[in-house]
Amino acid sequence: MTFKRVSQGETISSVDIQNNFEHIGTGHRSPMSGDTAMSDVNGAFNVGSLNYKWDKVFPGFLSIDKQLNSNTSRTVVRRYGSLAWSTNITFTALEQKAQYSGLRKTWNKIGEIVTTDGTKNTIGFTGLNGDVDIIYKLTMMVVTDTLTSHAIRFNDIAPTGTSSNMAIVASTSTIAMTNGSHHIFKGGDVINFLETPASTISTGWLDALIYAKTGTPRMVLSNAVEGMQGTATNTNAPISIRQHGGVWHNTKDTVTAIYITNRTGVLSKFFLTDSKFQLWARLG
Amino acid sequence: MSYNKFESGTAIDPYQINQNFHHVGVGDLLPRGGASLEPTDGVNDLGATATSYAVGHFRDVINESITSQIDSSRMWNFSNHFVLTATASSIEFSSTDWESGVTTDMEIYMAGQYRAGTAAHFGTFFVIDRSSTATYYNNNSYWSNTAGVQRWWTNTSGGVDGWVLGTPGVVIPETTTSFITKMNIRTYDGGAAAFRIQANWDMAIFQETGVINLNHGYGIKSGVGQVDYLKFVPTDGTFQPGTYVGIWRRR
Numbered sequence: 147m148t149f150k151r152v153s154q155g156e157t158i159s160s161v162d163i164q165n166n167f168e169h170i171g172t173g174h175r176s177p178m179s180g181d182t183a184m185s186d187v188n189g190a191f192n193v194g195s196l197n198y199k200w201d202k203v204f205p206g207f208l209s210i211d212k213q214l215n216s217n218t219s220r221t222v223v224r225r226y227g228s229l230a231w232s233t234n235i236t237f238t239a240l241e242q243k244a245q246y247s248g249l250r251k252t253w254n255k256i257g258e259i260v261t262t263d264g265t266k267n268t269i270g271f272t273g274l275n276g277d278v279d280i281i282y283k284l285t286m287m288v289v290t291d292t293l294t295s296h297a298i299r300f301n302d303i304a305p306t307g308t309s310s311n312m313a314i315v316a317s318t319s320t321i322a323m324t325n326g327s328h329h330i331f332k333g334g335d336v337i338n339f340l341e342t343p344a345s346t347i348s349t350g351w352l353d354a355l356i357y358a359k360t361g362t363p364r365m366v367l368s369n370a371v372e373g374m375q376g377t378a379t380n381t382n383a384p385i386s387i388r389q390h391g392g393v394w395h396n397t398k399d400t401v402t403a404i405y406i407t408n409r410t411g412v413l414s415k416f417f418l419t420d421s422k423f424q425l426w427a428r429l430g
Numbered sequence: 431m432s433y434n435k436f437e438s439g440t441a442i443d444p445y446q447i448n449q450n451f452h453h454v455g456v457g458d459l460l461p462r463g464g465a466s467l468e469p470t471d472g473v474n475d476l477g478a479t480a481t482s483y484a485v486g487h488f489r490d491v492i493n494e495s496i497t498s499q500i501d502s503s504r505m506w507n508f509s510n511h512f513v514l515t516a517t518a519s520s521i522e523f524s525s526t527d528w529e530s531g532v533t534t535d536m537e538i539y540m541a542g543q544y545r546a547g548t549a550a551h552f553g554t555f556f557v558i559d560r561s562s563t564a565t566y567y568n569n570n571s572y573w574s575n576t577a578g579v580q581r582w583w584t585n586t587s588g589g590v591d592g593w594v595l596g597t598p599g600v601v602i603p604e605t606t607t608s609f610i611t612k613m614n615i616r617t618y619d620g621g622a623a624a625f626r627i628q629a630n631w632d633m634a635i636f637q638e639t640g641v642i643n644l645n646h647g648y649g650i651k652s653g654v655g656q657v658d659y660l661k662f663v664p665t666d667g668t669f670q671p672g673t674y675v676g677i678w679r680r681r
């Protein structure tokens with residue numbers, strides 16, 4: 147239904163007036179513009195405003211081009227570099243800041259790193275607040291070609307407190323417990339939550355649940371499939387499946403950073419290209 | 431563009447009529463009210479339950495209120511969470527904590543510390559559904575401890591209206607244990623198989639001198655309707671301050 151502009155000195159019929167109301171009020175409700183035709187325009191106007199909100203919206207389907215957010219966001223710094231495990235993490239370069247908006251009522255991806263070369267053995271997310279976010283989910287797919295194991299490290303320089311961990315590992319012929327002698331590692335490290343074998347190339351997949359709030363020790367619970375090979379010449383089945391639990395015996399320091407690093411102390415053990423790391427949280 | 435109110439005995443010219451059309455139709459689509467169609471805040475709805483829009487096309491959707499929520503069956507919705515501020519011998523939830531009327535699945539995250547009672551072991555946690563006539567069906571677990579012991583443990587005895595978190599007989603040399611767990615629970619009537627609730631979880635128990643990993647699976651038999659009550663009760667001992675419980679749901 148087209149819109150007819152009402153003009154001085156020009157008669158307008160009742161049909162045109164009726165059409166004008168129908169133009170505005172019936173059918174699909176699209177944003178309109180223009181003094182003469184009130185034609186549909188794309189992306190120029192809002193539904194509601196910061197001061198004047200609709201109470202509820204009842205869509206059967208919601209199509210959103212960009213983002214669904216609650217004006218709640220985190221500025222997370224993605225870091226990556228090449229460090230020896232024994233080295234305190236003191237990145238000064240290779241930082242990328244990104245603001246992630248999201249919803250308070252569901253999981254939001256607040257950080258993602260995809261490696262673009264094979265020269266980094268440590269990646270991390272900083273700008274976190276474990277007391278607000280409380281629980282993080284970490285998903286990672288690591289591509290490697292060297293034998294190594296990986297650690298989660300909380301916070302930056304010289305985290306205080308001890309840590310311990312344990313895993314149940316099922317391989318091709320055995321199910322066994324590892325680290326049963328209860329090792330104490332560098333403060334802030336929860337180690338051996340993903341191990342990768344020596345091979346031409348293989349991948350490891352891991353999902354981790356991280357409890358980060360102060361008041362109790364910080365804990366990591368993870369499941370991993372290790373040593374998957376999927377190339378034409380390397381078709382071995384996964385070498386092991388690992389359930390891992392680790393704890394950082396520190397109840398006070400707020401978690402502000404989470405790093406994933408190899409713990410062998412060998413700088414050449416890198417995450418290869420297309421290793422992918424995602425950090426998820428509910429934005430409280 | 432202001433709105434010109436139509437009034438008896440007052441002339442209104444064509445320009446003003448155009449203004450009225452533009453006021454309503456051009457620019458931001460705002461909720462309006464009153465004789466002058468002024469913007470109003472938080473009163474009116476866009477669509478209704480019985481007359482919803484088919485598809486909403488937006489570049490961004492901003493949902494500012496801390497109490498508001500996006501409630502979708504296609505994603506996990508955060509319902510509520512609690513942090514104990516004092517020692518507790520049990521932790522209880524009712525359906526108001528997770529809006530059970532439209533809930534089909536729940537995820538519960540727990541992390542914190544537990545102090546054993548007279549026996550120096552990690553207590554068995556019974557999770558109880560008050561409204562159920564269910565019987566404790568079975569509980570299977572695989573666990574491993576720092577002494578190198580791995581064990582498959584199963585129990586199919588009935589008579590307990592709940593199920594078990596933790597494994598009886600796991601002796602821990604310390605009285606305070608930290609733990610983290612994620613539970614998945616189906617909250618509706620399970621149909622022919624009569625499993626009203628079935629769930630499994632992964633669990634790790636930690637302490638200063640050792641770590642124990644556990645995997646659990648369990649089921650509750652029979653019952654009608656949705657779960658509307660959960661209670662975590664250790665056989666002895668208490669949950670310590672700082673213990674966290676987060677409830678998520680999907681409908």
